[in-house]
Amino acid sequence: MTEEVRTAPERKSAGDGGYETAQAFDEFMRSFEAFREANDARLDALERRAADVLAEEKVDRIDRALQEQKRALDRLTLKSRRPELGIEGRAPEASEHKAAFDAYIRHGEASGLKRLETKAMAAGTDADGGYLVPEETEREIGKRLAALSPIRAIASVRQVSSSVYRKPFLASGPAVGWVAETASRPQTASPTLVELQYPVMELYAMPAATAALLEDAAVDLDQWIAGEVDAAFAEQEGAAFVAGDGTNKPHGFLDYTTVAESAWAWEKIGYLLTGVSGAFAAADASDVLIDTIYALKAGYRQNAHWVMNRRTQAAIRKLKDGDGNYLWAPPATADGRATIMNFPVAEAEDMPDIGANALAIAFGDFGRGYLIVDRVGVRVLRDPYSQKPYVLFYTTKRVGGGVQDFDAIKLVKFGTA
Structure with missing residues (x-):
């Protein structure tokens, strides 16, 4: 070799x-x-x-x-x-909305978009101004975000048309029991329902274009906008979904109250300890990972993922189990994921590095554990004045997020208590 x-x-x-x-x-x-x-x-x-x-x-x-x-x-x-814009349904040149949007982006001509949004009984501008991008462009941005944003790729995603999504959740079911055929049935306790709220917050990007780019008819501006904003949106989303404090951004799963798994309770996320401050245990380092896997109920383990950054993954890549097999395995296919103990790894750069008392590893069924809420519509406001000779495109989308099932996510804490 x-x-x-x-x-x-x-x-x-x-x-x-x-x-x-x-x-x-x-x-x-x-x-x-x-x-x-x-x-x-x-x-x-x-x-x-x-x-x-x-x-x-x-x-x-x-x-x-x-x-x-x-x-x-x-x-x-x-x-x-990546699909070509417009191939799902109708061709781009046949889309009236796309043609009107193209006129607005290239020349600032907004009359076509105003007419279309009036016909659709939608306001032409929101509080910050701007117009909705064509459906094909919004769909492309969503697909790219799902590929680029590691938490979005494994979490549940729901689209809403309001500013707050409210979800009732059954925290505990009614009391049940066995009775004889002719015995009286005692009244059972009522189920416990809690209401979880997910407000959507504004996320923005501001790509800039030159006059030459806008005048070039060969440039597909839908593709250009999608390509310019997807990385910016994914970077900001990724940080918020992991550690956002819920103020003007989604509530990240690491920002909730954490407790030792033995003391777990609703609205808290349980963690397991490595037993060493800022490191894995010197002997049997893989034990804490095994304990984390089985801290999760069987129903959650079927779709569970590890979440960590690349430096933590590199540390685990060097570890072996008691039989001399590496814990980390490469993806079986080019589009697959690496695995640790047969569970796929989602690489999230916003997870903390291994350090004293760091919650550097998460494990769980994020599809059931974390909910991302997208408000329908991506808006673009054309600004040719602020940075002459460049034209700025203030692009916004509204997104929220938070934990929806606190028993579906577990953490590994690199500490002793």
């Missing part, structure tokens, strides 16, 4: 996306084999009490290359999945 690990090169050809993805996946798997070989040598040296600094550096170097190749592979996979 060669020790040289190449990072995945940038490829610009659009016609051979499948081939590019397959090549990138092959390179990724070769790098993983090199990583495993180097890490085995490092662990053997540690067991012989002959730690080799060069071996440590080699493992870290391969690990960094592995992470870079995985990101390149994810980009290629996302690119191959």
